[in-house]
Amino acid sequence: MNGAGPIVDVKQLTVDFATGGGASVRAVAGVDLTLKPGETLALLGESGSGKSVTLRALMRLHPKSARFGGSVNVDGRDILAMPAGDLARYRGKIVSMIFQDPGLALDPVYRVGDQIAEAVMRHEGISRAEARKRALGLFERVRIPSPDRRLDNYPHEMSGGMRQRAMIALALACRPKVLLADEPTTALDATVQIQVLLLLRELQRELGLAVIFVTHDIGVAVEVADRIAVMYGGRIVETGPCADVIRNAAHPYTLGLLASRTGHGAAKGSRLVTIPGSPPDLTNLPPGCSFSPRCPRAIEACRQIVPPLVVTGPGHAAACIRVDAASVALSA
């Protein structure tokens, strides 16, 4: 927003999971991310690309078997070094999260309003009546009709869209500065999806939230994000301003994703464009660029070294040593 420093600053983050027998899997292999207050970043990638793991690292939500490297600074605090007590105060208050399936993320045995009030009371030590008032305000804010009555609903008495609205209200309960959204619209109907996206966009503007939005849907990313970071095999392969990444995609993987969209313009009966091959096996990544086995432009050098991010435009970078060749060949 203003010239303030980044609220989220992730440097060279690595996350390894022990897989038993002394072996481990590197789910995130050196990710750099920065996010300014009031900015929305979409982390785009397929299953296993490390996008959710990166998101969860911002909350340190991993099992004990996870090993972190690098640094994660949020709001000037080092998350990876934070003691447990501080961590509990930080979660929900500074950073909060929305889950994929609101049907699973709300406790079925408590009224929704009570769950929100509980979270508020936990952080701010205010009375139950005050907390309920806050919950009512939040329900109005996320546009749940007849909010007063809906507060007394159990999750199963709500529709999917309304549950996700309630989940957003819960996440915003303690006025966080950063909101993490882990595929918040994947479990919803297409019509409800767009409503929830618009709501998120609006709340983000009103409250000046910094949002990290994990998704595998390029359309969703374009809808909400200021910037896009495309992940593949635990690394960011391309990052830049939203429109720029879509229009001038440089990395062959991003180009492949864009080409495989089901657009309205596609002729009926024409085959969908796909990226050949299958997502990488994280236990057995190729030595160089992890996309090289599937890349139409790969040359011998791609299999030798991990390509660094190369600047291709203002704020736009791609991790491909054949940036020019790739964009020329595939966008032609």
Next chain:
Amino acid sequence: MSAIADSPPVVVLAQAGKGYWASVWSRLIKDKVAMTALAVILVIVLAAIFAPYIAPADPFKGSMLRRLKPIGFPGYPLGGDELGRDMLTRLIYGGRLSIFMGVLPVLCAFVVGSSIGIFAGYVGGWINTLLMRIIDVFFAFPSVLLAIALSGALGAGILNSIVSLTIVFVPQIARVAEAVTTQIRTRDYVEAARVSGAGAFTIVRMHVLGNVLGPIFVFSTSLISVSMILAAGLSFLGLGVKPPEAEWGLMLNTLRTAIYSQPLVAALPGLMIFMVSISFNLFSDGLRSAMEVKQ
């Protein structure tokens, strides 16, 4: 088409949610079998509680001249036992100890077993494995045998049988509690609570207990009947209640010798055990299905 368009919009007001237990109760009350079972339990429990006011005679006063009278003998509506005591009176009084010994061990085991199980399930890792393998050792013994062995080791008596029955039920309840907790622990709402800054204690108190106690409670009610039968078995073997106390299992034992002379009278305590334990079972079945319709 225009008719539809012109009709005023239907305003659907959101219903304020009925409490979970209120909705369970409203389903339960429609279940005839469970309600009948509950009625049987209530009648027998109330009769046991108010035994001194409703029993027609003194449960300990016998008569050598009126031993083993058949059902319907004047002054003995359900016959007399081997010491000439009124069977109806003793059956009413017997409910006190029998039901007490059915409920109390399960209650103790509920507290101990669910604590162990929830702890093991929530902590996970090697602590869970250690606790559960210890629990598994108890499963190596059939529960009847275990109860008899423990009672035999501790010595006869009401308190000792309650202790031994509690020990028999703790592993069973702990295992159910552990299984449900492990399942709940990985649910998104637990993570959502963690994300909103809840500590381990809050998560266990709100989200784990709230979701785990229901299933454990249902399982425990089904154990009451087992506990009653085991307690009766212990008394029958002389390891539980001592004569001249009135207790159904013990009565079954002492009347055993009369099985040829007064078979109907001798079977009455068994009938009581059967009725109460099957009622507890049917009620817990009804409770289970009433609670299952959650989502």
